[in-house]
Amino acid sequence: MVFEGLSSKLQETIKKFRGKGRVTEKDVKQMMREIKLALLEADVNFKVVKDFIDKVSERAVGQDVLESLTPGQQVIKIVNEEMIDLMGSSQSKVTFSSKPPTVYMMVGLQGSGKTTTTGKLANLLRKQGKKPLLVACDVYRPAAIKQLQVVGGQLDIDVFAIENSKKPVDIAKAAVEHAISNQFDLVIIDTAGRLHIDEELMNELENIKMAVMPQEILLVVDSMTGQDAVNVAKTFNEKLGIDGIILTKLDGDTRGGAALSVKAVTGKPIKFIGTGEKLNEIEPFFPDRMASRILGMGDVLSLIEKAQEAFDEKKAMELEKKMRTQQFTLDDFLEQMQQIRKMGPLNQLLGMIPGLNANALKNVEIDEKKMVHIEAIIQSMTKEERLNPSIINGSRRKRIARGSGTTVQQVNRLLKDFENMKKMFKSMSEMTKFGKRGKKGF
Numbered sequence: 001m002v003f004e005g006l007s008s009k010l011q012e013t014i015k016k017f018r019g020k021g022r023v024t025e026k027d028v029k030q031m032m033r034e035i036k037l038a039l040l041e042a043d044v045n046f047k048v049v050k051d052f053i054d055k056v057s058e059r060a061v062g063q064d065v066l067e068s069l070t071p072g073q074q075v076i077k078i079v080n081e082e083m084i085d086l087m088g089s090s091q092s093k094v095t096f097s098s099k100p101p102t103v104y105m106m107v108g109l110q111g112s113g114k115t116t117t118t119g120k121l122a123n124l125l126r127k128q129g130k131k132p133l134l135v136a137c138d139v140y141r142p143a144a145i146k147q148l149q150v151v152g153g154q155l156d157i158d159v160f161a162i163e164n165s166k167k168p169v170d171i172a173k174a175a176v177e178h179a180i181s182n183q184f185d186l187v188i189i190d191t192a193g194r195l196h197i198d199e200e201l202m203n204e205l206e207n208i209k210m211a212v213m214p215q216e217i218l219l220v221v222d223s224m225t226g227q228d229a230v231n232v233a234k235t236f237n238e239k240l241g242i243d244g245i246i247l248t249k250l251d252g253d254t255r256g257g258a259a260l261s262v263k264a265v266t267g268k269p270i271k272f273i274g275t276g277e278k279l280n281e282i283e284p285f286f287p288d289r290m291a292s293r294i295l296g297m298g299d300v301l302s303l304i305e306k307a308q309e310a311f312d313e314k315k316a317m318e319l320e321k322k323m324r325t326q327q328f329t330l331d332d333f334l335e336q337m338q339q340i341r342k343m344g345p346l347n348q349l350l351g352m353i354p355g356l357n358a359n360a361l362k363n364v365e366i367d368e369k370k371m372v373h374i375e376a377i378i379q380s381m382t383k384e385e386r387l388n389p390s391i392i393n394g395s396r397r398k399r400i401a402r403g404s405g406t407t408v409q410q411v412n413r414l415l416k417d418f419e420n421m422k423k424m425f426k427s428m429s430e431m432t433k434f435g436k437r438g439k440k441g442f
C-alpha cells in the first residue's frame with residue numbers, strides 16, 4: 001500500500017466527515033488541522049502543506065459547500081481535487097523528437113536508482129515500439145558501466161560504452177552517432193552520480209547537455225529520502241534544468257513527502273514511478289490515481305475503466321433482472337465469473353477497491369485457482385443440469401467431478417454455494433421489493 005501512515009490518518013479524518021449532513025466552519029477547521037498534521041508527519045514540505053490547507057479551507061467554507069445536501073462529501077471532493085492539483089493535475093508524458101533519435105539524459109545522486117531506472121525506462125518504451133540504446137557515461141566507477149551492461153544484458157538491449165575513456169561528453173556524442181548509423185531511435189544516457197551535488201558534477205552534466213541537446217533531462221530521486229529528495233530536485237532544476245522526475249522505491253516504506261511536494265517545489269512533474277527492484281517495475285505517474293489511493297478512495301478510476309472494458313451494460317441489466325426474479329442459473333453464474341476474470345488478476349482488482357487493505361488480499365491467489373475449478377465444474381455439466389441443478393444426483397456428481405478433474409466434494413461445495421447465493425438473492429430482492437431497487441452490481 002502506498003504511504004500507509006498518511007493514508008490511514010487521512011482516511012480516519014475523512015471517515016468522520018463522510019456521512020455528515022451538517023458541517024460547520026468549525027468542523028472544517030478541525031478537519032484541516034488533522035490533515036495538516038498528517039501531511040507534516042508524512043514529511044511533506046512545510047510551505048506546500050500551508051498552501052494546500054489554505055486552498056482547501058477557502059473553498060470548503062463557501063456557502064455552496066456547507067449548505068449543500070452532502071457537505072461532508074463535498075469537502076472530501078475538494079481535498080481530492082487539490083491533492084491531484086498538487087501532484088500536477090494530469091499525467092505528464094515523456095516526449096519524442098520529431099527527428100530521431102530522441103535523447104534522454106538520466107541524472108541523479110548515487111543510489112537513487114538511476115541505472116536501474118535507465119533500464120526500466122528503455123524496457124517500457126521498447127514495448128511502445130521504440131528501439132533504445134543505453135549509454136554508460138559514468139566514467140568514474142567501472143562498476144557503474146558494468147552494472148548498466150548487466151541491466152542491458154538482462155533486457156537484451158544494447159549498451160554503448162567506451163572502456164577506458166574518461167570523457168563523458170565524447171562518449172555521449174559517439175553514442176548518438178552510433179544510434180544514427182544503427183537505426184536506434186531512442187538514446188538513454190546514464191550519467192555519473194555522486195553522493196552529494198557538487199560543482200564538478202553539475203559542470204559535467206551541463207557539458208553533456210550542450211553536446212547532445214537531450215529532448216528530456218530526467219531526474220531520478222529516491223522517494224525514501226523524503227524532503228532530501230525534494231531539495232535535490234530543486235537544486236538540479238536550478239542548476240541544470242530538468243524536464244521531469246522519476247520517483248523510485250515507492251514500493252518501500254516511504255511516507256509520501258517527496259511525491260506530494262516535489263512538483264509544487266520545483267514546478268516539474270513526476271513522469272514515472274519505480275515500484276520495485278525488477279526491471280518491469282516502473283509505471284507512468286497519474287496524479288489523480290495517486291490521490292485517490294492516498295485518500296482511500298481506491299483506484300476507482302482504473303476499476304471503472306476495467307469494468308467498462310469487460311462488461312456489457314445490457315447483459316448486466318438482464319442479469320440483475322434474473323437475480324431479482326430467481327431465474328439465475330449456473331450458466332449465468334459461469335458467465336459472470338468469466339467476465340470478472342477478463343478484468344485481470346483478482347488480487348490486483350481487489351487492491352483498487354476503496355477501503356480494502358493489502359492484508360485482506362493474502363488469500364486471494366488461492367481463490368483464483370478456485371475460480372478455474374468452478375469454471376471447469378460448470379462446463380462439465382449438461383445443459384439440463386445447469387438449468388436445473390436439483391437433478392444432479394450422486395452418479396452425476398461423480399461424472400462431473402471426473403470430467404472437470406476435481407473431486408465430488410468440490411462439486412458438492414459449488415452446488416451448495418450456488419444454492420446459498422440464490423437464497424441470498426431471494427432475501428435481497430424481498431428486502432428491496434418495497435423500497436428502493438438494489439444497486440446494480442457485478
Ligand code: GDP
Pocket residue numbers: 108109110111112113114115116117193248249250251252273274275276277281
Ligand atoms: P544508482 O546508483 O542511482 O545507479 O542506483 P541503482 O540503479 O544502482 O539502484 C540502487 C538500489 O536501489 C539497487 O539495489 C536497486 O535495485 C534499488 N532500486 C532502484 N529502483 C528501485 C525501486 O523502484 N524499488 C526498490 N525497492 N528498489 C529500487
